[in-house]
Amino acid sequence: MKATINDVAKLAGVSIKTVSRVMNNEPSVRQPTREKVMAVVEELNYQPNLAARNLAGTKSFSIAFIYDNPNAYYVIDMQNGILAACKKQGFELLIHPCDAKADNLLAEITKMVKHSRIAGLVLTPPFSEQPEFVQQMKDLDIEVVRIVSGDIAPDDIAPCIMVNDHAAAQSITQHLVDLGHKKIGFIAGEAEHRSTVERLRGYKQALVDNAITLDESLIINGEYSFESGVKGAKELLNGEEKPTAIFSCNDEIAAGALFASRLMGISIPEQLSITGFENSPFSRQTWPTLTTADQPNQQIAEDAANLLIACSRKQKNNSETQQYTPQLVVRDSTGKAS
Amino acid sequence: MKATINDVAKLAGVSIKTVSRVMNNEPSVRQPTREKVMAVVEELNYQPNLAARNLAGTKSFSIAFIYDNPNAYYVIDMQNGILAACKKQGFELLIHPCDAKADNLLAEITKMVKHSRIAGLVLTPPFSEQPEFVQQMKDLDIEVVRIVSGDIAPDDIAPCIMVNDHAAAQSITQHLVDLGHKKIGFIAGEAEHRSTVERLRGYKQALVDNAITLDESLIINGEYSFESGVKGAKELLNGEEKPTAIFSCNDEIAAGALFASRLMGISIPEQLSITGFENSPFSRQTWPTLTTADQPNQQIAEDAANLLIACSRKQKNNSETQQYTPQLVVRDSTGKAS
DNA sequence: TTAACAATTGACAGCGCTGTCATTTGTTAA
DNA sequence: TTAACAAATGACAGCGCTGTCAATTGTTAA
CATH class of the missing domain: 3.40.50.2300 (Response regulator)
Incomplete structure (x- = not known):
């Protein structure tokens, strides 16, 4: 069956707490110890159990993507980008399509966030362009990363990925x-x-x-x-x-x-x-x-998710900003003026 | 903070186990007891903690949607339908885009399934039309519901939603x-x-x-x-x-x-x-x-997810089949023969 | 009325991990 | 060399729930 933290600890000859420290990249683990543990982790192909982590810890390992956008191509691209980041970082993604104009929107999202212990949200327009909404999310103690159009960040409530x-x-x-x-x-x-x-x-x-x-x-x-x-x-x-x-x-x-x-x-x-x-x-x-x-939506989304995860670990702060400038692609619909 | 099973039990004057039974719709709970508990559940707006359930129980409360389809509209429709069913039933959805032709596909899915304790999969073409693949999933002890084209089920390995x-x-x-x-x-x-x-x-x-x-x-x-x-x-x-x-x-x-x-x-x-x-x-x-x-993809997907969840609870069996016939929509591109 | 059984309920351990705090080990300065 | 401190590690409880099994209650037939 699947290896648990106990198996790793036993094989590595350390306590489960030390394994936990290594898995969470915490400081104050001596380098040799860290390596010893990592070797066993590799050997057993150990992966921490998400449910247990969520239950025991105060940290969250989930982020959510909420959107209200009729453009299926856009949504899929965004989703794939976020998913890629989540996969690499061992996070889970909750997908939440919703109606930006619904009255109970805030209640709905609050419920989801509390129920599933969400670390943060990736926000696209129209949500990302509503400062009040972003503020409400921050008030709920949720990290937010916004994808917005422009060349300078509108404020520093939350990080932005700017699309120029x-x-x-x-x-x-x-x-x-x-x-x-x-x-x-x-x-x-x-x-x-x-x-x-x-x-x-x-x-x-x-x-x-x-x-x-x-x-x-x-x-x-x-x-x-x-x-x-x-x-x-x-x-x-x-x-x-x-x-x-x-x-x-x-x-x-x-x-x-x-x-x-x-x-x-x-x-x-x-x-x-x-x-x-x-x-x-x-x-x-x-x-x-x-x-x-x-407009490299998938890349943008992956960056946004990475930034979000970093923020949730307090590795980055709210003034963090990245910028993308969509590049001209010349195809067949343009030609010399007649 | 959020109510736990203990809060409910205390207020209802029963043991936590009884609350658990009520929440899981298990038999052998007397009707008055059930009602008493439900009333408190309503009052406290109690929702079982998914992480705890996953950790403690043998049952799973997640299903996954794996797909390999370039049609964004199709994917989004499917996803929305599945999401609707999940929401109603308190399930979580894991989204997993992948390459149907990748060699390590089976390993990848196995890993995901084991790691996240997936109850089942909603399969669309091309996956749903590969009997070997479906069989492999069943061998891994995962429920499967397939969405396939046709008017009679190809076999009874797993339930089908037929699109006529x-x-x-x-x-x-x-x-x-x-x-x-x-x-x-x-x-x-x-x-x-x-x-x-x-x-x-x-x-x-x-x-x-x-x-x-x-x-x-x-x-x-x-x-x-x-x-x-x-x-x-x-x-x-x-x-x-x-x-x-x-x-x-x-x-x-x-x-x-x-x-x-x-x-x-x-x-x-x-x-x-x-x-x-x-x-x-x-x-x-x-x-x-x-x-x-x-072709009401969203509805089809919702049905598929509901069926999948029912199967995972052993409420339905593998020979279960539903059928949809896409209905003619007459618009402006057809007219009398000249 | 009562034994014999079925239906209902509860006590308790434990899922796999993290947080807290105590303990051990290593390092530094006197 | 040793006291004094910092760094590294471990012991243990407990997160919120379910599974197991024992205890209690209700029901039936003789």
Whole structure:
């Protein structure tokens, strides 16, 4: 059967407490002792029993991922990244999809947290962008790591993994400018999402950098969906100032824009360039494939989880911040301005 | 702080063992006693500590979902369904994405199962369709519930939730026939998937039922992807026997077929009808929206998890089987034959 | 009414680990 | 060399629950 701490202790000729110390990387264990124990651990392929640890100790070995996001690709990527970190660190992951607008949300999460002794939470938008919510979690004595859009942390209540949408949007736009485009349409996502705001900011910055006058009529309010892309593109292409390129706030919008353009008999990229954002599987399933910005969600999530675990062990503090800048991926949906 | 079994026992004036019995729905507790205990449980909002249960008992309160599937929508649906069942039954869910072709797969799963004391597994294709794998799991003394395509269970090693792709494909095809179509193309998914086989079988059955001669040249081998849909549709539409309708083995293929048709200047559904399969979000993100078959994955998964939990409590046996037939959803991609 | 049995309840050990605190060992300075 | 202290290790209780088995209570038939 499975080896227990007793087996290890006996074989190594030490007390179970010492084995425990080694397993938890505690100080004041002499190096030779540590090695002796580790050797036996390897030999017996010993792994501490999570239930026993949870029951006996005050520390927790679980983190949770709560989310409210209709984008399955995004959720799966995040989840896989967190799972990878958990696996490496011997943590357990609790998955908790929920409704960000539910009244009993706080009660629900509190219950889960208390019941399962959660060390911390990985938060994605919209949760990560609600300072009050983050504060409430901290008040419950739960560590939090947030994934948010921007280039500077909003506060130091909890650590952040920043996604520099601003810089990424800027480089996508620059790519279009470099191809000779001057009239660049912009189809936005939901205005409430910080990512939308940041991406628009990057787009505008690139225009300024290249001394291109901003044309407000080229900016369409939309949402992160295929339909919105279809609608936005039609609006742009039927407008006065017909653009030669369209910056879409994500890949789904871009797919919609692509579709609308095709319907209108506009060939891509010859007559119109279109860009996406996120580099989701979606962007490889359109035709032509989409030029986009690669947002390494899985890596981001793994980092977030690692940071969270470190925080729960007091190895890192709240002001810890990391930053990712999605990188331009040039595919077939962009070309020289006609 | 949180109430423990001791608090409940004291307040109810019984021993902790009796509380335990009530919590586990064991027999031989007198009704009045049971009620008395339950009242206190309610009052204190008592919930048994999972770690303690796992440590003390022989029973397990965790199930796992292992999968190898690139379709994020599918995975999320399944996961949500399983999660719903777990929540209701006080179980924990371990998520375990993995590579079905990895050599160390069995070792990996064995390790997880032993380490976390898993009661059972929810298996989806490809795992669910490998009898040897299922048998290996049972040999490890793990309950298994499989979600498989077909109308009769392949064996009684483990319970099955059957998805009657045959009947669903038949009714989609019948829908096309009813619209006057006689030359109906078929773009298949991977031949290794039972779902492909079953859907093809349903398609053929419908043709037979309507005395339409099967034209093998109208059947295209493909895979479950957008690109495959594009390719398959082109092949069909450039062929000798140009079909007036295309049955696609899933929504992604259908989206590809839709795209290809548009490119070729064929208007949908006026000149060509196209159907999908699965009713994934994908089918609502195309234009026109897809006629498809609704496969209630979340519900299926919830049922599977409930069945699994029942089995782990020996309340159900291995020959237990449930069946779902995906229902036709008529949208805008199908119309009268021209 | 009572023995004989079944149904119900309880006492207690122990699951595998960690926290606390006592004990042992090693190290330093006088 | 030794006292005085710090570092390393161990003994032991107990986390909250379940399994085992013994004790109690209720029920039945003679």
